[in-house]
Amino acid sequence: MRFFTKPNFDFIGKRKSAFLFSAVLIGAGLISLAVHGGPKLSIDFKGGVLVQVKFDRQVTTEEIRSSLDGVGYGGVEIQKFSSGDEFILRGPYEEDKDVSGEMIAGIRLDMPGTSVDVRRVELVGPKIGSELAKRATLAVGIALLAILVYIAWRFEFRFAIAAVVTLLHDILVTLGLFSLTGREISLAVIAAFLTIVGYSLNDTIVVFDRIREDLRKYHRQPYNEVVNASINETLSRTVITSLTTLVVVLFLFFLGGEVLRDFSFALFVGVIVGTYSSIFVASPILVEWNKKSPAKRR
Amino acid sequence: MGSVKWRIILIAIVVIVALFYLYPTLKLVSLSDEEKAAMPAEEYAELRNKSIHLGLDLQGGMHVVLEIDKTAIEDGDLDNTMNKAETVIRNRIDKFGVAEPLIQKQGNDRLVVQLAGVKDEQRAKELLGRMALLEFRLLKEGDEFRQVIATVDESLKGEIREITVDLEAEEFERELEEAAMDSDTTGLRDELESEISRGRSLLSMVTFIPLGSGESVHENSMVVGKYRMAVKEILEMADARGLIPVDVQVLWDSEVRQGKDDTFQYIYLAERKPQLTGKHIKSASVSFGLDPDYPNMPGIRMEMNRVGRSLFAKATGENIGRRLAIVLDDNVHSAPNIKEKIRSATASITGSFDADQAKGLAVVIEAGALPAPLIFAEERTVGPSLGRDSIRSGVRAAIIGLIAVAVFMVIYYQLSGLLAILALILNLIIVLAALGGMRGTLTLPGIAGIILTIGMAVDANVLVFERVREELGLGKTVRRAIKDGYSRAFYTILDANVTTLIAAAVLYQFGTGPIRGFAVTLSIGILASMFTAIIVTRTVFDAITSVKRIDKLSI
Numbered sequence: 001m002r003f004f005t006k007p008n009f010d011f012i013g014k015r016k017s018a019f020l021f022s023a024v025l026i027g028a029g030l031i032s033l034a035v036h037g038g039p040k041l042s043i044d045f046k047g048g049v050l051v052q053v054k055f056d057r058q059v060t061t062e063e064i065r066s067s068l069d070g071v072g073y074g075g076v077e078i079q080k081f082s083s084g085d086e087f088i089l090r091g092p093y094e095e096d097k098d099v100s101g102e103m104i105a106g107i108r109l110d111m112p113g114t115s116v117d118v119r120r121v122e123l124v125g126p127k128i129g130s131e132l133a134k135r136a137t138l139a140v141g142i143a144l145l146a147i148l149v150y151i152a153w154r155f156e157f158r159f160a161i162a163a164v165v166t167l168l169h170d171i172l173v174t175l176g177l178f179s180l181t182g183r184e185i186s187l188a189v190i191a192a193f194l195t196i197v198g199y200s201l202n203d204t205i206v207v208f209d210r211i212r213e214d215l216r217k218y219h220r221q222p223y224n225e226v227v228n229a230s231i232n233e234t235l236s237r238t239v240i241t242s243l244t245t246l247v248v249v250l251f252l253f254f255l256g257g258e259v260l261r262d263f264s265f266a267l268f269v270g271v272i273v274g275t276y277s278s279i280f281v282a283s284p285i286l287v288e289w290n291k292k293s294p295a296k297r298r
Numbered sequence: 299m300g301s302v303k304w305r306i307i308l309i310a311i312v313v314i315v316a317l318f319y320l321y322p323t324l325k326l327v328s329l330s331d332e333e334k335a336a337m338p339a340e341e342y343a344e345l346r347n348k349s350i351h352l353g354l355d356l357q358g359g360m361h362v363v364l365e366i367d368k369t370a371i372e373d374g375d376l377d378n379t380m381n382k383a384e385t386v387i388r389n390r391i392d393k394f395g396v397a398e399p400l401i402q403k404q405g406n407d408r409l410v411v412q413l414a415g416v417k418d419e420q421r422a423k424e425l426l427g428r429m430a431l432l433e434f435r436l437l438k439e440g441d442e443f444r445q446v447i448a449t450v451d452e453s454l455k456g457e458i459r460e461i462t463v464d465l466e467a468e469e470f471e472r473e474l475e476e477a478a479m480d481s482d483t484t485g486l487r488d489e490l491e492s493e494i495s496r497g498r499s500l501l502s503m504v505t506f507i508p509l510g511s512g513e514s515v516h517e518n519s520m521v522v523g524k525y526r527m528a529v530k531e532i533l534e535m536a537d538a539r540g541l542i543p544v545d546v547q548v549l550w551d552s553e554v555r556q557g558k559d560d561t562f563q564y565i566y567l568a569e570r571k572p573q574l575t576g577k578h579i580k581s582a583s584v585s586f587g588l589d590p591d592y593p594n595m596p597g598i599r600m601e602m603n604r605v606g607r608s609l610f611a612k613a614t615g616e617n618i619g620r621r622l623a624i625v626l627d628d629n630v631h632s633a634p635n636i637k638e639k640i641r642s643a644t645a646s647i648t649g650s651f652d653a654d655q656a657k658g659l660a661v662v663i664e665a666g667a668l669p670a671p672l673i674f675a676e677e678r679t680v681g682p683s684l685g686r687d688s689i690r691s692g693v694r695a696a697i698i699g700l701i702a703v704a705v706f707m708v709i710y711y712q713l714s715g716l717l718a719i720l721a722l723i724l725n726l727i728i729v730l731a732a733l734g735g736m737r738g739t740l741t742l743p744g745i746a747g748i749i750l751t752i753g754m755a756v757d758a759n760v761l762v763f764e765r766v767r768e769e770l771g772l773g774k775t776v777r778r779a780i781k782d783g784y785s786r787a788f789y790t791i792l793d794a795n796v797t798t799l800i801a802a803a804v805l806y807q808f809g810t811g812p813i814r815g816f817a818v819t820l821s822i823g824i825l826a827s828m829f830t831a832i833i834v835t836r837t838v839f840d841a842i843t844s845v846k847r848i849d850k851l852s853i
Contacts (some may be wrong), residue, residue, distance in 0.1 A: 188812075
């Protein structure tokens with residue numbers, strides 16, 4: 001079975017439309033980020049208290065709010081699971097108060113007949129939160145730098161720059177989509193970002209590798225034609241790998257449970273964006289670069 | 299690429315070693331609870347030790363970062379205080395009985411504590427966070443207390459008025475409502491209004507009640523419910539604290555009690571210098587009937603050591619007629635009257651706690667007080683039920699993902715696809731075996747890493763298969779196409795995977811707990827997929843083509 005037999009799509013010719021599409025996507029994300037005053041950070045980074053509780057019956061958000069009101073936490077964010085018996089409560093961090101304990105006590109006190117299973121408690125002080133934020137930013141930065149160096153060594157400097165620009169593109173698009181869909185950036189999501197970096201790069205490098213090979217093989221052909229041919233030659237592989245990865249990520253998203261939902265959402269978006277960008281962003285950057293300053297070819 | 303024979307031997311060794319390391323985990327999973335119980339404890343512990351460890355997020359447990367309150371210690375004393383705090387916490391956890399706790403210093407002012415399988419998060423938190431500073435302190439009563447209050451009243455008139463004016467206004471409304479029912483209120487209104495503008499004095503909000511009779515007359519002091527918050531607010535003002543003599547301190551009772559019309563709470567003036575402290579307690583245990591009025595209420599019975607005994611005898615002997623308060627973390631639990639010199643070696647704490655809380659309290663008292671308060675800087679607790687759910691959903695997603703990918707591969711690449719599935723399964727075995735062999739910890743993100751590897755691991759095979767197809771398309775023989783396909787794909791696979799490994803390494807370096815688990819499984823998965831795709835499938839192809847000539851490859 002084959003999806004493509006000798007494909008010959010004109011990817012490079014459509015690069016202007018692709019750039020425009022990317023620009024719109026990133027622009028929309030940036031506007032959303034600007035409107036919301038930056039990405040929506042989870043308690044991992046801004047500090048706070050999270051409590052996940054499960055009841056033995058259906059409970060309404062109002063019921064919980066009124067029990068929390070009794071202990072002075074009526075204003076906290078309450079998120080209801082689709083199952084209807086499970087909730088996540090997000091409250092403020094207070095150094096000298098056991099916020100999670102008081103919220104749980106308030107609910108237990110107010111619903112004496114209902115069993116309350118405390119499934120998860122997370123508490124992050126503002127100091128640890130800002131430390132984690134610093135570390136996460138540093139991690140993404142260092143990963144990009146290390147990759148830049150590796151590709152510059154294995155390929156050429158312009159390939160490295162194109163790859164890193166592509167990665168930035170992927171991160172920006174995903175970040176924007178997180179903002180547009182109102183999802184939180186947590187530690188797990190940062191891990192997903194770094195995985196996207198790895199995955200998207202994987203895709204990009206497979207194409208670059210072929211470009212490198214073909215540039216040597218067909219050194220009389222025009223640069224953009226060689227690049228376009230390379231993308232076509234690797235197209236089957238790009239699509240198949242994306243498909244298999246996408247399938248497992250989808251299962252992870254739907255079956256992996258609530259804790260992993262944002263994480264798998266980031267991966268899902270990342271795989272699609274990563275595949276798109278290795279075809280429509282990374283290689284066209286090489287072509288544009290070559291127009292400005294043609295590479296020496298043997 | 300060595301000869302086929304050597305490669306088969308290498309693969310066999312890898313498989314055997316992998317199965318060897320995976321065996322304990324498989325055995326542990328296959329055992330039923332009864333079989334586990336029937337096993338000798340040592341054997342079971344070893345089996346567990348050799349199996350894949352589950353992270354706190356999967357088995358349930360508590361991860362806490364405690365930070366020492368540096369404002370409460372003197373400069374240069376940080377190391378010493380930290381060491382003491384660590385010992386105390388270790389003591390408490392040992393006494394409480396948690397299996398395999400992990401207590402570690404982080405930086406110079408933090409302690410990381412990991413407790414697996416904790417069922418009651420609240421109790422565990424009290425165990426870690428409670429200062430448990432136990433002191434026996436003499437009380438000052440009557441005029442001495444009034445004097446202190448009067449000084450505060452005098453110096454802080456304006457502030458006190460501000461705090462109490464609202465309170466008065468509320469009360470005024472209530473009185474007016476009541477009065478309105480039976481008489482004309484205009485005169486009363488004027489009278490009350492002038493009272494409101496004056497506010498209330500601190501002294502008027504504290505009630506003194508004589509206690510006992512004859513020679514040992516004492517005075518209990520208390521604040522009724524409606525004034526409690528105002529009194530607390532006034533006494534907590536920095537200015538007020540400055541007005542109270544340094545050798546004494548205002549303390550509250552540990553309980554708010556129910557009176558006839560309103561609640562009330564006792565308030566005390568105690569000497570700052572304790573007569574003896576928790577250091578002088580040899581043991582503490584839960585006991586019932588310590589308070590004769592409530593025989594069914596649990597309390598804590600404490601036994602003093604030798605030094606404690608002589609200090610106690612001295613303190614009681616020299617202060618007959620005064621009251622000695624038992625103070626825990628600045629809350630007064632009881633304040634008995636000293637009737638005679640006491641030589642016995644026991645004391646008790648009573649209060650409104652249940653048996654579990656009493657046990658926790660006994661543990662912290664016996665283990666000693668923290669040298670300074672510890673702040674909960676970070677906490678991540680997962681209940682056992684969520685852990686179980688996470689494992690179930692993770693494993694389900696992995697199995698279904700694996701099946702879906704396998705079906706696709708067979709349809710797309712036919713017999714070669716079958717080979718890719720073989721590689722995929724071997725890949726999974728290697729990842730899990732490596733986790734077991736390295737004593738690694740499997741976390742929820744770790745499971746996600748494995749699932750992701752399933753999707754990405756076929757990539758190396760896809761790269762090879764696509765290349766082989768291309769070579770076949772050029773009209774090469776099957777053997778030639780396989781040889782060229784593999785050698786051309788090799789560097790692509792290498793470059794593509796090294797970059798993902800770089801990302802994973804950075805993640806490991808900067809990540810914490812669960813995230814590290816993800817980085818580990820992802821890295822092992824990638825390495826394993828390179829091994830299976832480059833060596834294992836290749837060897838199978840070579841083995842087949844060397845045995846018989848194949849004209850058409852099922853790919």
